[in-house]
Amino acid sequence: MSAAFPQRSTGLVGKALLVFFLVSVARASGATDAWSRAIERGDCVQMARLLEQGAAPERPSLRGKTALMAAAGRACLDLVEALIARGVPVDATNPRHGTALMYAVIGGDPRVVSALIRAGADVDRQGANGWGPLMIAAAKGRTKILGQLLDAGADPNLRDMFGWTPLMRAAFEGRTDTVRRLLAEPRVQINARDYNGATVLHHVAAKGDRALWDLLVAAGADPEIRDLRGRRPEPPAVQTRP
Numbered sequence: 001m002s003a004a005f006p007q008r009s010t011g012l013v014g015k016a017l018l019v020f021f022l023v024s025v026a027r028a029s030g031a032t033d034a035w036s037r038a039i040e041r042g043d044c045v046q047m048a049r050l051l052e053q054g055a056a057p058e059r060p061s062l063r064g065k066t067a068l069m070a071a072a073g074r075a076c077l078d079l080v081e082a083l084i085a086r087g088v089p090v091d092a093t094n095p096r097h098g099t100a101l102m103y104a105v106i107g108g109d110p111r112v113v114s115a116l117i118r119a120g121a122d123v124d125r126q127g128a129n130g131w132g133p134l135m136i137a138a139a140k141g142r143t144k145i146l147g148q149l150l151d152a153g154a155d156p157n158l159r160d161m162f163g164w165t166p167l168m169r170a171a172f173e174g175r176t177d178t179v180r181r182l183l184a185e186p187r188v189q190i191n192a193r194d195y196n197g198a199t200v201l202h203h204v205a206a207k208g209d210r211a212l213w214d215l216l217v218a219a220g221a222d223p224e225i226r227d228l229r230g231r232r233p234e235p236p237a238v239q240t241r242p
Contacts, residue, residue: 110148
Protein backbone atom coordinates (compact mmCIF):
# COMPACT_ATOMS: atom_id res chain seq x y z
CA MET A 1 0.00 0.00 0.00
CA SER A 2 2.73 2.44 0.95
CA ALA A 3 4.57 1.66 -2.29
CA ALA A 4 1.48 2.37 -4.38
CA PHE A 5 0.84 5.79 -2.84
CA PRO A 6 3.78 7.61 -4.46
CA GLN A 7 2.85 6.17 -7.86
CA ARG A 8 -0.73 7.34 -7.46
CA SER A 9 0.47 10.77 -6.28
CA THR A 10 2.85 11.02 -9.20
CA GLY A 11 0.03 10.13 -11.57
CA LEU A 12 -2.20 12.83 -10.12
CA VAL A 13 0.57 15.41 -10.38
CA GLY A 14 1.18 14.40 -14.00
CA LYS A 15 -2.51 14.78 -14.82
CA ALA A 16 -2.61 18.16 -13.09
CA LEU A 17 0.38 19.35 -15.08
CA LEU A 18 -1.22 18.12 -18.29
CA VAL A 19 -4.45 19.94 -17.52
CA PHE A 20 -2.50 23.10 -16.68
CA PHE A 21 -0.59 22.82 -19.96
CA LEU A 22 -3.74 22.32 -22.00
CA VAL A 23 -5.49 25.26 -20.32
CA SER A 24 -2.45 27.47 -20.91
CA VAL A 25 -2.36 26.48 -24.58
CA ALA A 26 -6.06 27.17 -24.93
CA ARG A 27 -5.69 30.60 -23.32
CA ALA A 28 -2.70 31.44 -25.48
CA SER A 29 -4.58 30.28 -28.57
CA GLY A 30 -7.56 32.41 -27.62
CA ALA A 31 -5.35 35.45 -27.12
CA THR A 32 -3.68 34.84 -30.46
CA ASP A 33 -7.03 34.52 -32.20
CA ALA A 34 -8.24 37.75 -30.58
CA TRP A 35 -5.08 39.53 -31.69
CA SER A 36 -5.40 38.18 -35.21
CA ARG A 37 -9.07 39.19 -35.44
CA ALA A 38 -8.30 42.69 -34.18
CA ILE A 39 -5.61 43.12 -36.83
CA GLU A 40 -7.78 41.84 -39.66
CA ARG A 41 -10.66 44.11 -38.61
CA GLY A 42 -8.35 47.08 -38.21
CA ASP A 43 -9.71 47.52 -34.69
CA CYS A 44 -7.20 49.96 -33.23
CA VAL A 45 -8.91 50.17 -29.85
CA GLN A 46 -8.84 46.40 -29.41
CA MET A 47 -5.24 46.14 -30.62
CA ALA A 48 -4.17 48.79 -28.10
CA ARG A 49 -6.04 46.96 -25.34
CA LEU A 50 -4.44 43.63 -26.22
CA LEU A 51 -1.00 45.24 -26.31
CA GLU A 52 -1.53 46.44 -22.76
CA GLN A 53 -2.47 42.88 -21.84
CA GLY A 54 0.81 41.55 -23.21
CA ALA A 55 0.19 40.72 -26.88
CA ALA A 56 3.39 40.44 -28.89
CA PRO A 57 3.36 43.59 -31.05
CA GLU A 58 5.37 42.05 -33.88
CA ARG A 59 3.17 38.96 -34.21
CA PRO A 60 1.18 39.04 -37.47
CA SER A 61 -2.38 37.89 -37.96
CA LEU A 62 -3.10 34.42 -39.22
CA ARG A 63 -3.14 35.92 -42.73
CA GLY A 64 0.27 37.54 -42.33
CA LYS A 65 -0.78 41.13 -41.67
CA THR A 66 0.97 43.02 -38.89
CA ALA A 67 -0.56 45.35 -36.34
CA LEU A 68 1.53 48.20 -37.75
CA MET A 69 0.04 47.62 -41.20
CA ALA A 70 -3.47 47.58 -39.78
CA ALA A 71 -2.94 50.70 -37.69
CA ALA A 72 -1.32 52.54 -40.60
CA GLY A 73 -4.14 51.60 -42.96
CA ARG A 74 -6.72 52.88 -40.46
CA ALA A 75 -4.73 56.09 -39.85
CA CYS A 76 -4.44 55.31 -36.12
CA LEU A 77 -1.48 57.59 -35.46
CA ASP A 78 -1.24 56.97 -31.71
CA LEU A 79 -1.12 53.22 -32.19
CA VAL A 80 1.38 53.51 -35.03
CA GLU A 81 3.69 55.57 -32.82
CA ALA A 82 3.23 53.16 -29.90
CA LEU A 83 4.13 50.17 -32.08
CA ILE A 84 7.18 51.95 -33.47
CA ALA A 85 8.26 52.81 -29.92
CA ARG A 86 8.03 49.10 -29.05
CA GLY A 87 10.50 48.37 -31.81
CA VAL A 88 8.34 46.50 -34.30
CA PRO A 89 9.97 46.04 -37.73
CA VAL A 90 8.65 48.89 -39.88
CA ASP A 91 9.44 47.06 -43.12
CA ALA A 92 7.87 43.71 -42.26
CA THR A 93 5.91 42.37 -45.22
CA ASN A 94 2.68 40.47 -45.71
CA PRO A 95 2.42 37.52 -48.14
CA ARG A 96 1.99 39.98 -51.03
CA HIS A 97 5.12 41.89 -49.94
CA GLY A 98 3.06 44.83 -48.75
CA THR A 99 4.48 47.04 -45.99
CA ALA A 100 3.07 49.36 -43.35
CA LEU A 101 4.08 52.37 -45.45
CA MET A 102 2.01 51.09 -48.36
CA TYR A 103 -0.96 50.68 -46.03
CA ALA A 104 -0.36 54.20 -44.73
CA VAL A 105 -0.51 55.65 -48.24
CA ILE A 106 -3.79 53.83 -48.80
CA GLY A 107 -5.04 55.12 -45.45
CA GLY A 108 -4.26 58.63 -46.63
CA ASP A 109 -2.97 60.27 -43.44
CA PRO A 110 0.24 62.27 -44.06
CA ARG A 111 1.04 62.20 -40.33
CA VAL A 112 1.19 58.41 -40.34
CA VAL A 113 3.35 58.46 -43.45
CA SER A 114 5.72 60.92 -41.74
CA ALA A 115 5.94 58.76 -38.63
CA LEU A 116 6.90 55.70 -40.68
CA ILE A 117 9.44 57.62 -42.76
CA ARG A 118 11.04 58.98 -39.59
CA ALA A 119 11.22 55.41 -38.29
CA GLY A 120 13.22 54.41 -41.37
CA ALA A 121 10.56 52.82 -43.58
CA ASP A 122 11.81 51.91 -47.06
CA VAL A 123 10.14 54.35 -49.46
CA ASP A 124 11.09 52.24 -52.49
CA ARG A 125 9.96 48.80 -51.29
CA GLN A 126 7.71 47.19 -53.91
CA GLY A 127 4.84 44.75 -53.57
CA ALA A 128 4.23 41.62 -55.58
CA ASN A 129 2.83 43.63 -58.51
CA GLY A 130 5.72 46.09 -58.46
CA TRP A 131 3.66 48.80 -56.78
CA GLY A 132 5.46 50.73 -54.06
CA PRO A 133 4.30 53.62 -51.87
CA LEU A 134 4.88 56.19 -54.61
CA MET A 135 2.90 54.23 -57.21
CA ILE A 136 0.01 53.86 -54.79
CA ALA A 137 0.07 57.59 -54.05
CA ALA A 138 0.12 58.34 -57.78
CA ALA A 139 -2.80 56.02 -58.51
CA LYS A 140 -4.94 57.38 -55.69
CA GLY A 141 -4.07 61.02 -56.25
CA ARG A 142 -2.50 61.42 -52.81
CA THR A 143 -0.51 64.45 -53.93
CA LYS A 144 0.66 65.61 -50.50
CA ILE A 145 1.81 62.12 -49.55
CA LEU A 146 3.49 61.70 -52.92
CA GLY A 147 5.42 64.88 -52.18
CA GLN A 148 6.46 63.52 -48.80
CA LEU A 149 7.77 60.36 -50.42
CA LEU A 150 9.67 62.28 -53.08
CA ASP A 151 11.20 64.54 -50.42
CA ALA A 152 12.27 61.39 -48.55
CA GLY A 153 14.15 60.20 -51.64
CA ALA A 154 11.64 57.88 -53.30
CA ASP A 155 12.60 56.95 -56.87
CA PRO A 156 10.04 58.66 -59.16
CA ASN A 157 10.90 56.35 -62.06
CA LEU A 158 10.49 53.03 -60.27
CA ARG A 159 8.51 50.70 -62.53
CA ASP A 160 5.77 48.20 -61.79
CA MET A 161 5.45 44.74 -63.31
CA PHE A 162 4.30 46.26 -66.64
CA GLY A 163 7.01 48.89 -66.77
CA TRP A 164 4.66 51.72 -65.82
CA THR A 165 6.07 54.67 -63.88
CA PRO A 166 4.18 56.69 -61.26
CA LEU A 167 3.76 59.47 -63.84
CA MET A 168 2.10 57.07 -66.26
CA ARG A 169 -0.20 55.77 -63.54
CA ALA A 170 -1.18 59.22 -62.27
CA ALA A 171 -1.87 60.43 -65.81
CA PHE A 172 -3.88 57.33 -66.72
CA GLU A 173 -6.02 57.79 -63.61
CA GLY A 174 -6.57 61.46 -64.44
CA ARG A 175 -4.83 62.76 -61.29
CA THR A 176 -3.95 66.18 -62.66
CA ASP A 177 -2.59 67.68 -59.42
CA THR A 178 -0.46 64.62 -58.85
CA VAL A 179 0.86 64.80 -62.40
CA ARG A 180 1.81 68.42 -61.82
CA ARG A 181 3.70 67.49 -58.66
CA LEU A 182 5.58 64.76 -60.50
CA LEU A 183 6.44 67.10 -63.35
CA ALA A 184 7.93 69.48 -60.78
CA GLU A 185 10.32 66.72 -59.67
CA PRO A 186 13.63 67.09 -61.59
CA ARG A 187 14.35 63.37 -61.43
CA VAL A 188 11.21 62.38 -63.34
CA GLN A 189 11.87 60.91 -66.78
CA ILE A 190 8.92 62.32 -68.67
CA ASN A 191 9.57 60.24 -71.81
CA ALA A 192 10.16 56.93 -70.05
CA ARG A 193 8.73 53.93 -71.87
CA ASP A 194 6.92 50.91 -70.43
CA TYR A 195 7.63 47.33 -71.45
CA ASN A 196 5.47 47.79 -74.56
CA GLY A 197 7.43 50.88 -75.54
CA ALA A 198 4.55 53.22 -74.67
CA THR A 199 5.11 56.61 -73.07
CA VAL A 200 2.89 58.59 -70.75
CA LEU A 201 1.35 60.24 -73.82
CA HIS A 202 0.25 56.86 -75.19
CA HIS A 203 -1.63 56.24 -71.93
CA VAL A 204 -3.18 59.69 -71.86
CA ALA A 205 -4.24 59.30 -75.50
CA ALA A 206 -5.91 56.00 -74.61
CA LYS A 207 -7.92 57.81 -71.92
CA GLY A 208 -8.81 60.72 -74.24
CA ASP A 209 -7.70 63.39 -71.76
CA ARG A 210 -6.78 66.43 -73.87
CA ALA A 211 -6.07 68.68 -70.88
CA LEU A 212 -3.47 66.28 -69.52
CA TRP A 213 -2.05 65.77 -73.00
CA ASP A 214 -1.49 69.52 -73.37
CA LEU A 215 0.01 69.74 -69.89
CA LEU A 216 2.49 66.93 -70.58
CA VAL A 217 3.48 68.18 -74.03
CA ALA A 218 4.11 71.64 -72.59
CA ALA A 219 6.35 70.01 -69.98
CA GLY A 220 8.42 68.23 -72.61
CA ALA A 221 6.65 64.95 -73.38
CA ASP A 222 7.51 63.87 -76.93
CA PRO A 223 4.48 62.92 -79.11
CA GLU A 224 6.75 61.51 -81.82
CA ILE A 225 7.95 58.52 -79.79
CA ARG A 226 6.54 55.25 -81.15
CA ASP A 227 5.75 52.15 -79.11
CA LEU A 228 7.05 48.68 -79.98
CA ARG A 229 4.28 48.30 -82.59
CA GLY A 230 5.34 51.48 -84.30
CA ARG A 231 2.41 53.58 -83.14
CA ARG A 232 2.67 57.23 -82.18
CA PRO A 233 0.23 58.57 -79.59
CA GLU A 234 -2.63 60.48 -81.16
CA PRO A 235 -3.64 63.71 -79.46
CA PRO A 236 -7.16 63.45 -78.03
CA ALA A 237 -9.82 65.63 -79.57
CA VAL A 238 -10.34 68.99 -77.96
CA GLN A 239 -13.32 68.74 -75.66
CA THR A 240 -15.96 71.37 -76.31
CA ARG A 241 -18.99 72.19 -74.24
CA PRO A 242 -22.35 71.62 -75.91
